[in-house]
Amino acid sequence: MSSSDRPMPRWVVAPLPPDEEQRLAVLRDYEILDTPPEAVFDHLAWLASYICGTPMALVNLVDEHRQWFKARVGFPTAESPRSEAICAYAILNPQQVLEITDTSKDDRFADMPAIAGHPFVRFYAGAPLVSASGHAVGTLCVMDSVPKTLTDDQRQALIILAAQAVSQFELRRRLRDIEDQRAQLISTLNAVPIAIVIRGAPDGRVVVQNEAADRFAGSTNWETIRALRKDGQPLSRTEWPGFRALRGETVRSEELRLTMADGRTVPVYANAAPITDSRGAIVGAVTGFQDITSLAEVARLKDEFVATVSHELRTPLTAIKGSLQLVHSAEGLDAEHKELIGVALGNADRLVRMVNDILDAAKIEAGALKLQRRTLTVAVLAATAFENVRPIAAAAGVRLAIEIESGVRAVHVDVDRMVQALVNLLSNAIKFAPRATTVTLAARRMADGGVSMAIHDDGSGIPPERLHRLFEKFSQLQPGSSNQGKGTGLGLAITKALVEEHGGTIHVSSDPGMGTTFEIRLAGDGTSFAAAAAPLC
Amino acid sequence: MCAAMSLHVMLAEDDPDIRLVSRLALKRAGYRVTATANGRELLEKVTQDRPDVILLDYMMPELDGAETCAQLKADPATKDIPVVFLTAKSQGFQLEHGSRLGAVGYITKPYDALTLGAQLKEILERQP
Numbered sequence: 181m182s183s184s185d186r187p188m189p190r191w192v193v194a195p196l197p198p199d200e201e202q203r204l205a206v207l208r209d210y211e212i213l214d215t216p217p218e219a220v221f222d223h224l225a226w227l228a229s230y231i232c233g234t235p236m237a238l239v240n241l242v243d244e245h246r247q248w249f250k251a252r253v254g255f256p257t258a259e260s261p262r263s264e265a266i267c268a269y270a271i272l273n274p275q276q277v278l279e280i281t282d283t284s285k286d287d288r289f290a291d292m293p294a295i296a297g298h299p300f301v302r303f304y305a306g307a308p309l310v311s312a313s314g315h316a317v318g319t320l321c322v323m324d325s326v327p328k329t330l331t332d333d334q335r336q337a338l339i340i341l342a343a344q345a346v347s348q349f350e351l352r353r354r355l356r357d358i359e360d361q362r363a364q365l366i367s368t369l370n371a372v373p374i375a376i377v378i379r380g381a382p383d384g385r386v387v388v389q390n391e392a393a394d395r396f397a398g399s400t401n402w403e404t405i406r407a408l409r410k411d412g413q414p415l416s417r418t419e420w421p422g423f424r425a426l427r428g429e430t431v432r433s434e435e436l437r438l439t440m441a442d443g444r445t446v447p448v449y450a451n452a453a454p455i456t457d458s459r460g461a462i463v464g465a466v467t468g469f470q471d472i473t474s475l476a477e478v479a480r481l482k483d484e485f486v487a488t489v490s491h492e493l494r495t496p497l498t499a500i501k502g503s504l505q506l507v508h509s510a511e512g513l514d515a516e517h518k519e520l521i522g523v524a525l526g527n528a529d530r531l532v533r534m535v536n537d538i539l540d541a542a543k544i545e546a547g548a549l550k551l552q553r554r555t556l557t558v559a560v561l562a563a564t565a566f567e568n569v570r571p572i573a574a575a576a577g578v579r580l581a582i583e584i585e586s587g588v589r590a591v592h593v594d595v596d597r598m599v600q601a602l603v604n605l606l607s608n609a610i611k612f613a614p615r616a617t618t619v620t621l622a623a624r625r626m627a628d629g630g631v632s633m634a635i636h637d638d639g640s641g642i643p644p645e646r647l648h649r650l651f652e653k654f655s656q657l658q659p660g661s662s663n664q665g666k667g668t669g670l671g672l673a674i675t676k677a678l679v680e681e682h683g684g685t686i687h688v689s690s691d692p693g694m695g696t697t698f699e700i701r702l703a704g705d706g707t708s709f710a711a712a713a714a715p716l717c
Numbered sequence: 718m719c720a721a722m723s724l725h726v727m728l729a730e731d732d733p734d735i736r737l738v739s740r741l742a743l744k745r746a747g748y749r750v751t752a753t754a755n756g757r758e759l760l761e762k763v764t765q766d767r768p769d770v771i772l773l774d775y776m777m778p779e780l781d782g783a784e785t786c787a788q789l790k791a792d793p794a795t796k797d798i799p800v801v802f803l804t805a806k807s808q809g810f811q812l813e814h815g816s817r818l819g820a821v822g823y824i825t826k827p828y829d830a831l832t833l834g835a836q837l838k839e840i841l842e843r844q845p
Contacts, residue, residue: 491776494805494826495732502738502830506745509831532827 190291194268203271203315204244210317210349211356213241213248220348221251224320224341229253231337232330234322236299239345240267241309241318255323256299264292270306271316277335278319279305282327303328305335307342312350320345366390375448375469377402378455379422381462396469397440404441407450412437421452425465428454438469447472486542490535497535501528530668537670540600541653544677551594551681558588558623558631561595565602565621569610577615580606585624591631591702597678604675605635605698612639612696626701634699641692650688651676726837727751727768729759729785730803731777738830739772739803746834756780760788763795770841773820775804783818790819801840803828 197203207213221239229237236254240247247267248259262268266289270278283289283302295301306321320342322330330338366388369376375393379386389402397405407415417423421431431452439445448469455464504525508518543549562582573580591598602621609619617638624632642650654669679686679700690696726748730736733754740752751766753759757780759771771789775782782802789795802823822840824833 491805495735498827499732499734499738501827502735502742502833505830506738506741 191264192288193263194265194272197272197316199315202313203317206311206313206315207241207243207317210353212250212349212352213243215250217251221345222253224345225251225253228320228322228338228341231341232305232322232334234303234305234324234328236301236323238267238321238323239309239318240265240306240321242267242271242316247318254299260294264294266292266301266304267306267319267321270319270321271308274308274310274314274316277305277307277330277338279330279335281329299323300325302326305330305338307338309342309346309349311346317346317349373471375471377422377467377469378464379426379467380464381426384417384423384426384465387464393469396438396446396471398442398444406439408437408439408445410435410437420467421450422465422467425452425454425467426462428462430454431467435472436469447476483542486539490539493531493535497528497532501525501532504528534668534670537668537674540674541670541677544674544681549597549678549681551597553592553594555590555592556595557590558633559584561591561593561598562602562621562623562633564595565599565606568599568603569606572607573610573619576610576613578610578613579616579618581618581620583620583622585622587625588623589625589629589631593682593702598682601675601678601700602633602635604671605700608671609635609637609639609696609698613637614639628703630701630703632699632701634697636695636697638695641694642688642690642696643692644690647688647690651686723747723749724770724838724841725749725751725766725768726770726772727753727759727763727766728772729753729756729777729782730772730774731755731779732774735774735826739833742830742833743772743837746838748834748837756782756785756788759785763789763798767795768798770837771798771800772824772837773800773802775802775823786818786820799841799844801837 225237225239229235237252238249238255239251240249242262242265244262246259246262247265249255249257252258266278266280266283269288280286280289281303283292283295283304289295289304292301301323303324303326304321305323306319308316309318309320310316320338322338369388369390370392372390373392375396376388376390377386377393378388386402389397389400393402394400407420409415415436421434421436424431429452431450434450436448436450437445438448449472450467450469452465452467454462455466457463504521507513508521508525513521559582562584566580566582570580606619606621613619620634620636622634622636624634626632651672653673676686679702682702684700684702687699687701688696689699724747726743728736728739728743728750730739730752731754736752736754740750743750751762751768753762755777756773759773760780763771773782773785777785780788782804786800786802789798789800796819799821800819802820803826804823805826821844824836824840828836
């Protein structure tokens with residue numbers, strides 16, 4: 181380690197600027213070092229050289245240990261050590277142009293290789309390249325082999341050209357950020373298991389489709405797919421969710437079937453929404469198609485499970501109920517045994533009702549209830565329901581009455597299902613009605629042409645705090661009577677669902693002490709009873 | 718319970734408990750009952766002791782109700798014996814489905830053991 185071996189530098193190496201670390205970080209972030217020459221920077225260097233009337237000009241970036249030239253005019257090398265650079269001085273003061281009229285007269289530079297040797301730089305002027313964040317990353321500099329001074333205009337032009345070079349760096353960085361964001365968005369879109377298709381306004385051509393959409397379509401051409409409605413009707417192009425979204429509509433969870441070019445059919449939920457620009461104009465539409473094959477499969481398995489379970493329950497129940505009935509009705513049974521068998525029988529009956537109700541509730545929830553509607557008068561509907569409940573009314577000592585207002589329209593309903601709803605309400609009313617009172621079914625015409633059927637009992641009424649929970653599953657009122665009276669807790673929930681399936685509504689009003697009224701309201705089907713009978717007149 | 722009518726019913730039911738209950742319920746209603754465990758056994762016995770009516774469980778192993786009914790209807794010797802199905806409601810059994818198979822009616826399980834005989838009689842009396 182002999183310091184005498186190393187020749188002492190015959191010039192003064194520039195100190196590091198106070199922001200050296202941040203300055204280098206900004207420079208790296210520009211990602212411009214060691215990139216090929218580009219016309220835009222060559223042009224800036226040429227303009228600087230021309231305007232300043234110097235044979236040499238550089239777009240120079242000061243790296244950690246070197247200066248590297250993005251563009252050069254009249255200068256022999258592509259880079260040189262930072263320790264031999266005047267530009268290393270120029271970046272010390274980002275606010276100002278460093279101008280050296282005659283380098284040979286300045287001890288800091290006189291012996292630098294490019295000054296003492298080829299290309300013999302005597303004049304130097306460098307405008308710092310200052311980033312948007314205020315750090316000098318290099319210079320735009322001009323040089324001559326003879327001493328010189330710049331005019332004020334030349335100096336100003338050099339500053340403007342330096343600013344232009346920096347704005348190029350900044351723009352590229354912004355562009356890269358945008359491209360990064362785009363790449364991130366695309367990889368996000370591709371990570372989503374939902375087929376996403378973006379259409380552009382106004383013609384609706386596909387501008388983006390993600391990988392899930394490619395997999396769906398079996399190709400990158402989404403337009404080979406055809407869409408069918410749930411009922412199997414094909415969708416015209418303008419009816420596709422994406423095209424409707426282009427017209428401003430938002431489509432939510434619409435069930436469709438997509439048919440691929442290879443003939444596969446996939447059930448999907450389609451969602452679509454318009455894409456608007458910053459001024460609110462619709463520039464496109466995004467559509468998502470979610471494969472619901474597995475959901476449909478789960479629903480099918482659930483239905484199958486419920487059907488199997490209820491069948492499996494029915495078989496032992498048939499044996500239990502039948503045996504109990506035969507023993508209960510046999511002669512020679514003592515009173516206590518007969519009563520106990522009666523209890524078992526009542527509970528077996530209740531289990532049967534529960535199995536039936538659970539199956540109904542499952543059907544309704546699965547949307548598998550198929551209404552077979554026909555038009556009939558309210559009088560026939562009510563009479564059919566009454567036939568069903570006459571035995572339990574007789575047993576409870578309750579009278580039944582029908583009141584039908586004149587002008588009540590016919591209804592368009594699934595007779596079995598509407599009778600089931602009325603029977604549920606009538607059985608409830610009979611259960612809660614005191615002995616020797618009357619349960620009434622009153623039908624009247626509503627102002628909008630619909631039909632109201634109200635079932636009233638003179639029971640003790642329902643406390644107001646219980647009213648709102650009445651239609652929930654397994655929300656039971658205590659009838660306070662025997663097992664025979666106990667329900668399954670599903671009756672009112674099923675009744676409500678049946679009425680709603682018909683497009684109707686159900687209401688309850690009750691005052692403790694004043695009895696309870698359940699009212700079913702059905703929309704008028706447009707056919708009044710009188711009109712239906714008109715051909716006979 | 719009119720002993721004079723004493724209709725002969727042949728029953729095919731795979732569940733032994735339900736077979737017993739059905740047999741006793743029908744016997745109490747005044748029927749003469751032959752109980753079999755499945756369609757195959759019923760087809761063997763049906764020609765030996767021709768019944769007035771056949772009560773067939775719809776879901777059975779070996780030979781199910783539909784297939785048994787089809788074979789009965791295909792044989793000139795048995796095609797005129799009325800067939801009634803016993804079915805669990807959950808099978809979505811429809812009257813039309815039963816009559817397509819050649820049955821004259823159906824009774825759903827769980828049935829009412831006290832009126833099983835009466836239900837069967839009602840179905841038979843509905844026939845022209």
